[in-house]
Amino acid sequence: MSSDVTHSPNNEHGTELEQASSSEVFTNPGLPPHVHRFGDDDAKAARRSERQVASLFVLSMIATVLFVVFYFAVGDDDLITLPLIGPMKALHFALGVTLAVSLLGIGFGAVHWAKTIMSDEEVVEERHELRSSDEARAGAVDVLAEGAEVSQINRRPLIKYTLGGALGLFAIPLGVQLVGGLGPLPGNDLSTTLWDTKLPNGKPRRLMRDPEGTAIRLSDVSMGSAFHVLPEGIDDTEHPLNQKVKASVLLVKLEESLIRSARQKEWGIGGVVAYSKICTHVGCPVGLYEQQTHHLLCPCHQSTFDMTNDCEVIFGPAKRPLPQLKIAVDDDGYLIATQGFQEPVGPSFWERS
Incomplete structure (x- = not known):
């Protein structure tokens, strides 16, 4: 097989590819022909583009000056009402808009400059040999x-x-500082929460709304609703913050027909299920519930969990499902935790089996 061979004046080594195979000959594609723009042939078009670029830069300058003016002139308590958004601080709105216009003016001006005025002809320059000469190495x-x-x-x-x-x-x-800066080993700290213990009177802990601190009846949980939950009896003065964080739970009611996990149905009640809010990636709060897809989303790194299949990971860097909390209803109709989590809550670590 053979074909005509053309050589680009910008690439004297094009024949190297053509000689790569004794049975095939490749045509050097060269460089595409230069497409002339209005400013390349028309001086008026070039000056018009120049004025447009300068106008964008001037717009950026004006927005920057207004940013400084608004920073000192607008009060921190002044409010403004925007359509589709509602009330917000006027200072935040003014600073955001002026800073955005300032950056966009510079960006759009630079792009328009490059597209209409700067030379766009491609140039190929062969790179010299990177290896030093034998004399320099010696x-x-x-x-x-x-x-x-x-x-x-x-x-x-x-x-x-x-x-x-x-x-x-x-x-x-340096190594000690690096390892020590990672913090203490988790030990069993992630394997135990307040849900593992009962109240001083021996009763199981009720599921309490966070931050209201009110108990939740099964009848309070409507289809598709989500509750942020903490265990009954938690006390900010008695229990440190990490105990409160580890015990954080999200309570959701699903259609029982959608639940695919047998244990998930058994550990829930009437489609109401409770899962740890602590992401199994790095411990961010998983609090974004998508009612239509029944997905839980971690806002930090977008790990996504499927609530219809025992909160298995369907997207993102998390490697383990969210631990489920086994719940029931007491004699008064309130939701209670019959036992703690069976898996460690929070992020994965090397001691976790």
């Missing part, structure tokens, strides 16, 4: 050898070995 070795000779490090083994030991041991504090 010279570098000679410099190193001369430095070793002048320092007498080869003739002073005591200095050589002690220097190596000092530099090697110097890395230990």
Whole structure:
């Protein structure tokens, strides 16, 4: 097989590809022909583009000046009502709009400048060989050898070995600081929560609305509703913040026919299920519930969990499903936790099986 071969004046080595195979000959595509723009042939069009670019830069300058003016002139308590948005702080609106216009003016001006005025002809320049010459490489070795000779490090083994030991041991504090900065090992801290314990009177803990602190009846949970839940008896003065965070739960009611996990049905009641809010990726709060898709979304890194299939991960960096809390109804109709989580809550770690 053969074909005509054309050579681009910008690429003298185009034939290298053509000789890559003895059985095939490849045509050098070269560079596409230059497409002339209005400003390339018409001086008036070029000046018009120049004025447009300058106008965008001037618009950016005006917006920047207004940003400074609004920063000092608009009060922090002044409100403004916007359609489809509602009331918001006038200062935030003014600063956001002026900063956006300032950045857009610079960006649009630069793009318009490049598209209409700057030269757009492609140029190919062959890169020189990156490897140093044999003379330069030999010279570098000679410099190193001369430095070793002048320092007498080869003739002073005591200095050589002690220097190596000092530099090697110097890395230990850096490593200790790096590892120590990761915090303590989790141990069993993620395996135990307040849901594992009962109240002082021996009764199971009720599911309480967060932050209202009111108990939840089964009849209060309507289809598609979601409740942020904490255990009954939690006390900010008695229990540290990490205990409160670990016990955070999201309560949702689903159509029982949509639930595909047998354990999920067994641990819930009437389609009402409760899951840990702590993402199994890095521990962010999973609080975004999509009622139509029945997905839970972590806002930090977009890990997505399927609530109809035991909160399995369907997207994102999380590797494990959210732990489920087994719930029931007490004699008064309130939702209670009959036992704690069976898996550690929160992010994955190397000791977790």
